Amino acid sequence: MATVKEVARRAGVSLGTVSNVLNRPEVVSEALRTRVQDAIAELGFVRNESARQLRAGVSRTIAMVVLDVANPFFTDVIAAAEDVAEDHDALVVMCNSANSADREARHLRRLDQQRVLGVLLTPVHDAPSAALTEVRDHGTPVVLVDRGAASGGPSSVAVDDVLGGRLAGEHLVGTGHRRIAYVGVATPLRQVEERLRGVREAVGAAGDVQVVDATGLSVRAGSQAAAQLLSQPPAERPTAVFCANDLLALGVLNECVRRGVRVPDELAVVGYDDIGFAATAPVPLTSVRQPRELLGRTAVELLLAHVEGRPAQQVVFEPELVVRRSTGRRARL
Numbered sequence: 001m002a003t004v005k006e007v008a009r010r011a012g013v014s015l016g017t018v019s020n021v022l023n024r025p026e027v028v029s030e031a032l033r034t035r036v037q038d039a040i041a042e043l044g045f046v047r048n049e050s051a052r053q054l055r056a057g058v059s060r061t062i063a064m065v066v067l068d069v070a071n072p073f074f075t076d077v078i079a080a081a082e083d084v085a086e087d088h089d090a091l092v093v094m095c096n097s098a099n100s101a102d103r104e105a106r107h108l109r110r111l112d113q114q115r116v117l118g119v120l121l122t123p124v125h126d127a128p129s130a131a132l133t134e135v136r137d138h139g140t141p142v143v144l145v146d147r148g149a150a151s152g153g154p155s156s157v158a159v160d161d162v163l164g165g166r167l168a169g170e171h172l173v174g175t176g177h178r179r180i181a182y183v184g185v186a187t188p189l190r191q192v193e194e195r196l197r198g199v200r201e202a203v204g205a206a207g208d209v210q211v212v213d214a215t216g217l218s219v220r221a222g223s224q225a226a227a228q229l230l231s232q233p234p235a236e237r238p239t240a241v242f243c244a245n246d247l248l249a250l251g252v253l254n255e256c257v258r259r260g261v262r263v264p265d266e267l268a269v270v271g272y273d274d275i276g277f278a279a280t281a282p283v284p285l286t287s288v289r290q291p292r293e294l295l296g297r298t299a300v301e302l303l304l305a306h307v308e309g310r311p312a313q314q315v316v317f318e319p320e321l322v323v324r325r326s327t328g329r330r331a332r333l
Contacts, residue, residue, distance in 0.1 A: 002043035011039035060090045062303065063111045064120040064145070065104060068217065069096040071247060072275040073292060074122070077145065080296030081120060088304060090117060099124055099187070099216075105131035112138055118303040120145050126190050128153070141306035143299045146290075147190065148314060155302040155312040157295050161191050164288040164319040165198020165242070168270045169209075171286070171321055172199075172240045177268060178207030181238040183225045183248050186213040192244045195272060199242050210238055214248060222251020223258075230259060230267075239267065240327070246271035246278050246287055253281055253326065268327040284324035291317050 008018045013032060020028045021036040028036075039045075062085050066074040082092045095111070097104035101124045108131040111119055118141035123132065126147070136142055142154045149156035172180055182199055184192040200209050212228060214221040222243060229237055243249035249271030256263050263269055263283045271278055274289035298315055306312065 002045040004045075006043055007036065007039045007045050010043060011035040059115050059117045061114070061116045062090050062092050062118050062120065062300065063095060063107075063114075063116045064092055065095045065097055065107050065111075065122065066145075067097055067099050067122050067124065069094065069098075071217070071245070072277065073245070073273045073290070076275070076292040077296040077299075080293040081300045082296075084297050084300040084304075088300075090300075092300075097122075097124055101125060101129065105129055108132060108135050111135070112140055116140065118142065118307065120299045120303065122146050125188075141303050143303045143306070145295060145299045148316065149312075151314070153312065153314075155306060155314065157298045157302065157315045157317070159290050159295070159317050159319050161194035161319075162198040162201070164272060164290075165195035165200075166202045167198075167319065167321040168195075168242045168272070168288055169199035169202025171323065171327065172242065172268065172270065173203055173206050175268070175327060177238075177240040179210070179236075179238045179240070180207060181210045181212055181229055181241045182244075183212045183214050183222065183241060183252065184244040185215075185217055185221075195242075195244055214244075217245050217247055219247050219251040219254065222248035223255040224251070226252040226255035230255065230261060234266075240264075240270070241267060242270045242272075244272055246273045246275045246285065249285055249287070249326075250277060250281055253283055253285065257282055264325070264327050270327060274322050278322075279324065281326075283326045286324045286327040287322050288319045289322050290319055 004015060004018050008015050013036060017032055018036055021033055025033055064078055078094055085092045095107040104124050112135045120143050122145045144154055144156035146158060147156060148158040180203060182196050184196055203209050212225045214225040241252055243252060249269050252269050256267055261267055271285050271287040274287040278285040278287045294317055302313055
């Protein structure tokens with residue numbers, strides 16, 4: 001790799017001039033800038049940004065640690081975060097905790113050592129981990145994403161998941177359903193628990209909510225949960241299913257198609273997130289839409305505000321119900 005000294009020698013200028021061209025080009029005459037830029041092109045010089053940031057003590061890298069990189073929900077959040085970071089000359093890198101608290105802690109400690117500008121985190125657990133506390137104590141800004149924070153905690157962006165569950169429940173009750181299943185996971189995730197609370201509030205005394213703990217939040221887990229539900233006698237099994245996310249709901253739809261169960265005539269299905277696949281499913285999926293782009297953009301804006309010394313903020317957005325064909329007809333009572 002060519003060095004700054006070699007660039008200066010080729011251009012016939014001082015090291016200071018090369019540095020100015022790289023960092024403050026406006027203070028260098030056009031003629032000198034052209035000579036230095038030509039030398040850079042001829043030598044194939046690439047600046048060592050990591051070394052420069054270490055010397056300056058300032059990084060332009062924002063890390064995002066998510067629960068499941070395979071979930072399109074997080075892909076959309078990251079894409080929006082990257083758009084805002086790009087406008088501020090920052091880079092977003094992604095880490096996958098795979099829903100493991102130990103893996104999350106390892107990521108956080110490595111990122112702390114790398115002196116990143118800040119961390120966007122969807123934590124595995126609600127209670128702050130030791131690794132998260134260490135990162136904050138060392139002065140690295142942290143913003144929780146898709147998870148609320150208590151007053152006095154870090155900045156956060158979240159969605160009112162109780163309202164989201166209520167919207168799904170009210171829709172199903174309003175279309176005549178009284179036996180409703182909720183497919184979630186046994187792992188104590190606040191989002192999953194709050195969505196269940198919301199649907200229970202909506203159903204109330206009008207019907208019954210059967211809880212099914214899937215093995216995960218994936219399409220495969222949704223198929224397995226549907227197989228469990230559909231094994232019940234038709235007169236006893238639920239007429240509608242509300243799933244904690246769209247991947248589970250797509251798995252339920254797949255199992256219904258495989259078994260010849262008509263959706264929504266025999267089983268109505270509601271998902272959560274409204275990922276891109278929801279609208280293009282074999283039976284377009286009714287889903288509670290989370291403002292994914294707003295979550296990503298706002299998370300970076302809060303982090304940059306923290307860097308500038310502004311106080312932490314907790315932002316909560318409202319979801320909305322998007323009705324499609326998977327709940328399109330009134331249930332038979």
